[in-house]
Amino acid sequence: MIRLPDATGTVRDYTPRTAPALPAAGEGPLTSRIVFSAAHVVADPFADTTPDGPAAVDWDATLAFRRHLWSHGLGVAEAMDTAQRGMGLDWAGAAELIRRSGAEAKAVGGRIACGVGTDQLGAGPFTLDQVRTAYEEQLAVVEETGAQAILMASRALAASATGPDDYLKIYGELLRQAAEPVVLHWLGPMFDPALTGYWGSEDLDAATDTFLEIIADHPDKVDGVKVSLLDAGREVALRRRLPQGVRCYTGDDFHYPELIAGDEQGFSHALLGIFDPLGPVAAQAVRTLDTGDTAGFRALLDPTVELSRHLFQTPTRYYKTGVVFLAWLSGHQEHFTMVGGLQSARSLPHFARAYELADGLGLFPDPALAQARMKSLLAVYGVEQP
Template sequence: MTELALLAADGSVSTTELAPAPAFEKPRQPLRSRVAYAAAHVIPKTFADNTPGRPADIDWDATLAFRHHVWSWGLGVADAMDTAQRNMGLDTAATRELITRSAAEARTVDGALVVGVNTDHVADEVITLDAVIDAYKEQLHFTEDAGAGVVLMASRHLARAATNADDYLRVYREVLAAATTPVTLHWLGEAFDPVLAGYFGSTDFEKSSATVLEIIRENADSIRGIKMSLLDASHEVSVRSRLPESATLFTGDDFNYVDLIAGDDTAHSDALLGAFAAVTPNASAAVQALDAGDVTRYRRILGPTEALSRQIFAAPTFYYKTGIAFLAWLNGHQQAFSMVGGLHSARSLPHLSEIVRLANEAGALERPELAAARWHGQLALNGIRA
């Protein structure tokens, strides 16, 4: 029996039994019952100067290999999103190269791909609404030219410039009119980015959701759906129940996705989740269970991953990317536990230890012996005897 060392907040060390590798199988046909995207992270060169404030220097082989890992399990990739450290280490040049490279790789395997479109290439914090529209369109056209699907991300510039719901209606109307294929909207909560508080014109959910629904109804032909990342299941269900039939609700709720994806007799959510980058094989196996009509097996597989996701996305939530990269390292998808912008230092060792414990319990350690060896090495490097 191999023991797995765990580190408590007070510095004490305990052990638990290392669970065997999960017996999940890759799908032999496309997943049918749910559409699921994993929001993938980027992997830096281990020797490069990826310190805070420096341009991202990406290990493209490893970064693209991780996307092939996601596609091989039947999931789509959501790229150049927050999980890829936009606004937190991934600069504009690296973002555009990521989009171009991922789109080219997706075509080689017929992999589903959507990427984030934002206004974050504009350096000024405060710009006019017209400038917001122009900035959105610039990235929109770049992404469409690359051949990728579009997720129209929430814009910090728009949050600062808009004074009421009508401003949001105007901006989205003009940007969506420029799209050549239907796009997915993105409603990102302030837990992920405090600047986005009051997005869509109000801090009152009923008012802001009414604006979102008006945008979707008014621009139905240009909208595929909406990804909601408010970390409130009741809010998501409320919007989902009022969507037109033409629009899909993609859950971005990394706290409550198991029930939201399962749904009920009337509706369910599809998925576009950072959490699915951490538990890709589990997510695939769970959707395969739904494809087979086995809801019990779906819950047995995916249910335990929710506690793991809640730990990864614990406050301050915008540092969840550290946990995603940490698990990718444990599972052998990158050579070192490192991130652009030096963000691998954003979580404590006890926090990471809890991720190890929950991943072990959830069957999310793809190569348990490797994960244990790497984790124990990390502890030793920090002077802790496992």
């Protein structure tokens, strides 16, 4: 028994499950979909840091979590916003993460793609040439590791661009020099308000046209697009307009089961932050889909959506806190500390509900450990337990 507070301030009793419901790691690659989990970083809890100082990362625990994801057949999307890019992890830390994870991927045969951005620039304003140069620097680091590149949306470009032509110019130059096909990343303002008006317009229809024009101009250099707009209908419409051979990787943490399952005209692959805590379940679901069992796939993944929507609730950009919280409860790390002090970004009722939903799904490998850790957090807040 554990006593949990809710959003009204009421403390009530909850009886946790006693056994997990997690599948064992499957054998062989996933075949019907390409699935990336955007992975979090584990902070060094003993480092003497400040919220605005350089990140201190526990490299052993961080790489161990990536091996956990690879063991289930998932790819790792590295140094993305789930890893707190621009929210505690600076470019120096991200570059080290990319190099270490790239080497680890080679050692274990894991699939990896890494985020390329412009976050070394800091505060602006900047010229378009400075933005392009920053992208080029990061692209070179990723390509040196042998990882696939994900061209992330850039705060600096959003602030510096005067219209669609500037996006066409910068992305065109980057795609022409990319050694291998890249993934283009469209991250909506709900994940980062500084990206409002990306692709040159706040009108999403106009922005989509510019996005598609970039792809149409360089189809041989675009492996796929990662769409994080939390709008399933818009993603499906975009997916149907992509050139043949260009994949759609859903980044929609609200509607991922239906988008991955697809329809008679196609489907989305996946690059999702929610697949950090859901890694084993996501892998089992896709293995079920590999057999042609769409209903079985949905039966496994649909029940997880309530948890995902909870973690990604407004303000959505703080979903990383819930992801790391669940990693701690699951035993993937020994503490609940985040780079930049972001463990303070969600409320105690939010954590309590996340625990309850994850426990209900059977996500914790050791439910007793998760309960003990949850009680320790509640004690810090003064919630007495029976």
